[in-house]
Amino acid sequence: MRRIVIHGLNLAYDGYIIGVCGWQTQPTLLELESLLVEKDILVKQMVDFSLKSEDEAFFSHKERRKSRGETSKQLRKGG
Secondary structure: OHHHHHHHOOHHHHHHHHHHHOOOOOOOHHHHHHHHHHHHHHHHHHHHHHHHHHHHHHHHHHHHHHHOOOOHHHHHHOO
């Protein structure tokens, strides 16, 4: 059953599955499912953090322009 599950995963899981297959004691089907769910949660947290960081950088840049008194119209004109 584990082989069926592993071969049914998309390519995004290849590196992770290769690592798990290298373990001396192979996980049960239930343990494998739990590991895959944990991996998905971790990836989602990393994506959310990345998006949040990009948003903060964008808004930080806008705030700096406001503090200098620059408007978007002035920036488009180049001055």
